[in-house]
Amino acid sequence: MELVELPDDVLMEVMSYLDVKSVLACRLVCKRIAALALHPDVWRRQRFNGVPCACAILRLAPCLARWPVHLSRTRQSCSWMQTMTTTTCAVADLSLALDKSAMSAESIHHATLIIRNQAALGRLKRLALFVSYIDRDIDCELLSEVTSARLQELRVHVFTTVHTMTPHPDLTGGEVTPSLKTFRHMLNSAASESFCRYVLGSHAATLEVVDIGGDNLPELSLFNPASITSLLCGMPNLRTLACPPLPGLEAVAACKSLREVFLWLGPEELCPWSMTLAAAFLRRATQLCSVTLRYANGNLSPEAADLVRALRPCVESLDIECGGYGLQLPRLDDFAPLKSLVSALPSLPALRLLTLRGYRGWPDDQLLLSMNAAPALRCLVFDMKEKLWLEEEGCFHAWLHRSAVNAAFSANPLLHIRILMDGDLCRGIDCPSETCKECSLGCLLQELNSGGEEHRVLLSSHPADEYCSEDHSKWAYIRMPR
Numbered sequence: 001m002e003l004v005e006l007p008d009d010v011l012m013e014v015m016s017y018l019d020v021k022s023v024l025a026c027r028l029v030c031k032r033i034a035a036l037a038l039h040p041d042v043w044r045r046q047r048f049n050g051v052p053c054a055c056a057i058l059r060l061a062p063c064l065a066r067w068p069v070h071l072s073r074t075r076q077s078c079s080w081m082q083t084m085t086t087t088t089c090a091v092a093d094l095s096l097a098l099d100k101s102a103m104s105a106e107s108i109h110h111a112t113l114i115i116r117n118q119a120a121l122g123r124l125k126r127l128a129l130f131v132s133y134i135d136r137d138i139d140c141e142l143l144s145e146v147t148s149a150r151l152q153e154l155r156v157h158v159f160t161t162v163h164t165m166t167p168h169p170d171l172t173g174g175e176v177t178p179s180l181k182t183f184r185h186m187l188n189s190a191a192s193e194s195f196c197r198y199v200l201g202s203h204a205a206t207l208e209v210v211d212i213g214g215d216n217l218p219e220l221s222l223f224n225p226a227s228i229t230s231l232l233c234g235m236p237n238l239r240t241l242a243c244p245p246l247p248g249l250e251a252v253a254a255c256k257s258l259r260e261v262f263l264w265l266g267p268e269e270l271c272p273w274s275m276t277l278a279a280a281f282l283r284r285a286t287q288l289c290s291v292t293l294r295y296a297n298g299n300l301s302p303e304a305a306d307l308v309r310a311l312r313p314c315v316e317s318l319d320i321e322c323g324g325y326g327l328q329l330p331r332l333d334d335f336a337p338l339k340s341l342v343s344a345l346p347s348l349p350a351l352r353l354l355t356l357r358g359y360r361g362w363p364d365d366q367l368l369l370s371m372n373a374a375p376a377l378r379c380l381v382f383d384m385k386e387k388l389w390l391e392e393e394g395c396f397h398a399w400l401h402r403s404a405v406n407a408a409f410s411a412n413p414l415l416h417i418r419i420l421m422d423g424d425l426c427r428g429i430d431c432p433s434e435t436c437k438e439c440s441l442g443c444l445l446q447e448l449n450s451g452g453e454e455h456r457v458l459l460s461s462h463p464a465d466e467y468c469s470e471d472h473s474k475w476a477y478i479r480m481p482r
Contacts, residue, residue, distance in 0.1 A: 008036060015042045020049075020057060038062060048091075055080065058087040063123060066093040069114060071107050085113040090123035097130040112142045119149035126153040147199055153182040154199070158192065176202040184211040187244065193225050200231040207235050211242040213264040213294075242292075245277035253284035260290040265307075275306065282310040292319040295337065305340035309347075316350050321357040342366055345373040355381040362396060365404035372411040379470060381418045396421075400459075400478075409461040409480045416470045417459040 003011075015023055015037060023046070026037040036042065040062045048057060048067040057064075069084065096111055118124040129146060146154065180203035187196055196212055210232065229248035232238065238255050242262035252258070263281075266274050282291070293307055311318070320337055338356065345351070351374050356363075363382060371377055396419070399405070409415055458475035462468060 004030075004032070009041075012036050012039055012041045016045055020046055021053065024053060024056060024060070055083055058083050058089050061089045063090045064092070066095070067091040068095040068097070070097045070099070071111055072099050081110055085110060085117055087117065088121065090121035091118050092123050093126040094118055094124055095128040095130070097132070099132050108142050112145045115142075115145045115149060119145070124149060125151060127151050128155040129157070131156075131158045143195065147202060148176050150177060150179045152179060154180055155182075155184040156195070157184075157186060178203045178205040180207055182209040182211075183207060184209075187212040187225065187228075193228065196225075196228055197231065200228065200235075204231060204235050206237065208237045209240040210235075210238065211240075211262070213242040213244060213262060245274040245281065247277065249277055250280040250284050253281050253286075256287060258285065259288060261285065261288055262292040263294065263307075265293060265295045279306050279310045282307060282312070286312045286314060288312065288315055290317040290319075291315055292321065293337065294321045294323060296323050305337050308337050308340045308344045311344065311348060313347060313349055315348055317353040317355075318348070318351060319355040319357065321355075322359055338367065342370040345370050348374060350376055352376050352378045353381070354379070355383060357383040359384060362399040365402065368402075368404040368408045371408050371415065375412070377412060378414055379416045379418065381420070383420045405459075406481055409459075413461050415460070416468075418475070419455075419457040419459070421455050 011033070015026060018026070023037055023042060027034040038060060043061050043063050045065050046061070048054070048064050067089075094115070096114065098107060098111060115124075115127065127146065127149065129142075146156065180199070183199055183203065185192060185196060185199070187193060200207065200210065212228070226247040229246050229252055232241065232252045233255065235255065236257065238252075238258055240260040240262075241252065241258060242264070243249070244264045244266065261281075263278050265278060278293075282288075291311060308320070320341070338359075354374075354377060371380065405417075408417075456475045458470075458472060458477050459480050460468070460470075460477070461480045463479065
């Protein structure tokens, strides 16, 4: 069968998998192919990645899946700016970044026009706005356009504190129609608090995912964000929440639709109240399935350990993460929340996934043997991306041969242990540890060093070809004896 004999829908399906340049080149084949090359079904999955033919794409393409825009005063010509603000190419996912040189009244107005134009085309569903290094108030016209564009997902990230972030109600066309399902914004100042209140209040009826977390928790002491928690309590569809322990957060635990929580926990000396608020919330949240606790570096207080003991039996996924870098990371066996985890596991009968991130040292025998108290546990993840401490803490190969590791798999044959780390996990005969007899044996060296820059090892006691609910792809697999 020749190409011209294929039906239109088949040709368009084939062209939808071509890159942007190839699709544009199809316009030179014949009149029929040229017409099909401009059909929306061909462009629906295409992503704009700053290719040289950018102007041609925005003039000819009927739609795009994603369009990243970086506004810089030194990069944008008048003709290019006009093309971006008047294009008929409808985008589903728009990412708009304004750097320091673009933070002028004219550039902010152009950004507003880009969003307004895409909203009018009717296909815009997701918008990400990144604003960098500014020392002036964000233009209310821009924020008003952002909040009233009838989006499904909105992400606003301001890298420095500003004085005012409240949209002007006169510029939103009156009452905002609720449409957002996902809202992400770092809550770190009084200005961001007022903006969050405006968005959460306007879209409370539809929001399902709210992420207002961040590492700048000390800023919360400068204002009272209790009004935000009152808005969260009134969201009938709230499913996922990421936030610091806000005043009044325990009332949000009554939200029946809430299933996933990510708590940002500040240093003890700066946020002594955060642990108490978080523990009160976790004790009342009897419907949570997934909990993530991100501790600031150095939080080794007993109050930090209380959060693990406050978890309810319904939790199926638990992620305990510690912020910090390199040798500043706490040792795994010194971190208070992990010590309390050993005694808390019997009270978590539904726990299937346990993830530990950002620590120094390999899991000790006590932690491994405590896994016997969690019969439902199927996957244990150690995400230790920093490799600076590898020589200090010993060799992973030696840890792999410990009797406690084999005992964990004997007690739970369905258990999987995943190890993630930058670089090689074992150096073989060049291992810096003088007591590492395992490396001198030369076993498992290929599996341990086949991951490249980011090494991913999967330990399990069943054969690699045996059916398993866990994904084994893209992992170096090591079968452990039962």
